[in-house]
Amino acid sequence: MENNMSSEMIQAETSISDEMLAELFLSQVMRDFKKGKILEEIDQCLRSKDKEKFLRLTDQLKSVS
Numbered sequence: 001m002e003n004n005m006s007s008e009m010i011q012a013e014t015s016i017s018d019e020m021l022a023e024l025f026l027s028q029v030m031r032d033f034k035k036g037k038i039l040e041e042i043d044q045c046l047r048s049k050d051k052e053k054f055l056r057l058t059d060q061l062k063s064v065s
Helices: 002-048 050-065
Strands: none
Touching: 002 050
């Protein structure tokens, strides 16, 4: 029975580890996506010379990075 318990514990630890890796990966993907969208908006601001929006977006970019 002790061997079976340790096998179940290993499976639980592996499952938790996989879940943590998935969350980290998803978090990084979301951060990269947000960063890309902000960079696109910054490019638009530069083209339209919208200084206020540019400054606001660069602050957002700093918080995402």
